[in-house]
Amino acid sequence: MENINSGDTAWLLASASLVMLMTPALGFFYGGLVRKKNVLATIMHSFFILCLISVQWVLWGYTLAFGPDIGGIIGGLDWLALRGVGMLPNADYAPTVPHQAFMVFQMMFAVITPALITGAFAERKRFKAFVVFTLIWATLVYAPVAHWVWGVGGWLRMLGALDFAGGTVVHITSGVSALVAALVLGRRKGLGSEPIEPHDATMTVLGASLLWFGWFGFNAGSAINAGGLAANAFVVTNTAAAMAALTWMTVSWLHKGAPSVLGASAGAVAGLVAITPASGYVDVSSAIVIGLGAGTICYLAIQLTRRLRVDDALDVFGVHGVGGTWGALATGLFASSAVNSAATNGLINGNPAQLGIQLVAVAAVIAYAAVMTFVILKVINLFVALRVPEQDEVLGLDASQHREAAYTI
Amino acid sequence: MEFLAFGSFALLIALWLVAPSNKGEIVAIEEVKKAA
Numbered sequence: 001m002e003n004i005n006s007g008d009t010a011w012l013l014a015s016a017s018l019v020m021l022m023t024p025a026l027g028f029f030y031g032g033l034v035r036k037k038n039v040l041a042t043i044m045h046s047f048f049i050l051c052l053i054s055v056q057w058v059l060w061g062y063t064l065a066f067g068p069d070i071g072g073i074i075g076g077l078d079w080l081a082l083r084g085v086g087m088l089p090n091a092d093y094a095p096t097v098p099h100q101a102f103m104v105f106q107m108m109f110a111v112i113t114p115a116l117i118t119g120a121f122a123e124r125k126r127f128k129a130f131v132v133f134t135l136i137w138a139t140l141v142y143a144p145v146a147h148w149v150w151g152v153g154g155w156l157r158m159l160g161a162l163d164f165a166g167g168t169v170v171h172i173t174s175g176v177s178a179l180v181a182a183l184v185l186g187r188r189k190g191l192g193s194e195p196i197e198p199h200d201a202t203m204t205v206l207g208a209s210l211l212w213f214g215w216f217g218f219n220a221g222s223a224i225n226a227g228g229l230a231a232n233a234f235v236v237t238n239t240a241a242a243m244a245a246l247t248w249m250t251v252s253w254l255h256k257g258a259p260s261v262l263g264a265s266a267g268a269v270a271g272l273v274a275i276t277p278a279s280g281y282v283d284v285s286s287a288i289v290i291g292l293g294a295g296t297i298c299y300l301a302i303q304l305t306r307r308l309r310v311d312d313a314l315d316v317f318g319v320h321g322v323g324g325t326w327g328a329l330a331t332g333l334f335a336s337s338a339v340n341s342a343a344t345n346g347l348i349n350g351n352p353a354q355l356g357i358q359l360v361a362v363a364a365v366i367a368y369a370a371v372m373t374f375v376i377l378k379v380i381n382l383f384v385a386l387r388v389p390e391q392d393e394v395l396g397l398d399a400s401q402h403r404e405a406a407y408t409i
Numbered sequence: 410m411e412f413l414a415f416g417s418f419a420l421l422i423a424l425w426l427v428a429p430s431n432k433g434e435i436v437a438i439e440e441v442k443k444a445a
Contacts, residue, residue, distance in 0.1 A: 243417070246421050250421050250424050250425065250428070253424075253425075253428045254424065254428055284414070285410035285414035286410055286414075288417055288418065289410065289413050289414060289417060292417040292421075334410070
């Protein structure tokens with residue numbers, strides 16, 4: 001136990017708690033954006049995933065993602081049911097904290113990633129199909145990609161791809177899968193012909209604020225030690241979120257004539273997404289530029305998605321897919337070894353090759369997540385219908401799927 | 410990068426000064442539309 005650092009361990013466990021809070025916070029962020037007949041079902045998506053993946057991760061998810069490498073593609077089954085994952089540190093991943101602390105920190109990332117996708121199929125997906133999809137997706141998409149990027153021996157890690165806290169692993173996988181899910185499920189009944197409005201904007205702002213709070217654990221916790229790198233990640237995370245919120249609000253103000261509160265909330269999340277892969281590699285000036293880009297690019301992406309009549313109900317692709325891609329590429333632009341001596345420089349610091357590596361990582365993860373999600377959904381649909389029947393959609397998912405009502409007043 | 414950072418923030422401040430004042434319709438809550 002002599003290698004365990006109590007400060008690092010305390011910070012990592014606190015960070016895991018912060019990231020845990022993000023998933024129910026996401027439920028509230030999404031819950032406010034749907035109609036009141038679907039709010040419980042939407043919150044349930046996130047809460048259920050917190051429970052489901054907490055068990056899946058300790059049984060087989062962690063070993064597939066971080067277990068001893070098999071061909072750069074997947075982890076072996078050596079750590080099935082956490083065999084050998086105990087209180088002593090693992091020198092490869094986190095040499096100063098108990099292996100279980102690292103494992104549980106990573107669990108919270110595995111939890112929130114499929115929860116992000118749920119915003120795309122909100123208000124129309126059958127609960128049973130959602131359960132099966134989540135379990136298979138977490139096993140066949142999240143775990144392999146996490147191994148490629150973060151696992152010792154993973155092929156993208158060996159290639160030199162930089163992803164400090166999950167731009168590719170979390171946000172590109174979930175954002176691209178969300179787009180595929182939206183296309184496969186089709187548009188909500190009545191969209192375009194009747195008002196489909198957020199039922200509680202205050203709930204969404206509260207959810208966004210709690211997401212922002214939890215994101216300090218997501219990014220600063222990814223330093224895996226309680227030191228300067230964690231402090232830098234904390235500062236750039238807050239800066240990019242603020243800048244993206246200001247930018248999104250400004251762009252929407254110019255576009256639609258008013259400074260939108262929901263826009264500021266969505267912008268903050270877009271900034272948090274974009275800074276995620278870069279947070280351990282860039283300084284605060286770069287974070288401001290990344291936030292500016294996130295607020296602008298993600299807003300425009302959502303306008304384009306809607307113009308193409310894709311019903312990504314809660315804009316998961318625009319915020320997470322596009323924001324994650326911008327963040328991954330921005331890491332290749334702005335990374336600095338002055339910030340993190342373990343990293344290489346990006347393009348503006350004299351290393352254009354890093355941008356090429358980031359492009360390869362982005363393309364590979366987009367392609368894999370898109371194809372696998374499409375196949376998983378089509379196979380599930382052979383056994384369980386993905387969508388609820390039309391009358392259930394009209395009634396609302398709270399009543400039709402859960403036999404409960406959110407509000408009695 | 411510092412120049413870009415200051416320039417980005419200055420751009421936003423300039424846009425707030427020229428942004429329109431309440432010309433669009435309410436977009437967020439249907440109930441607010443009805444009340445109005």
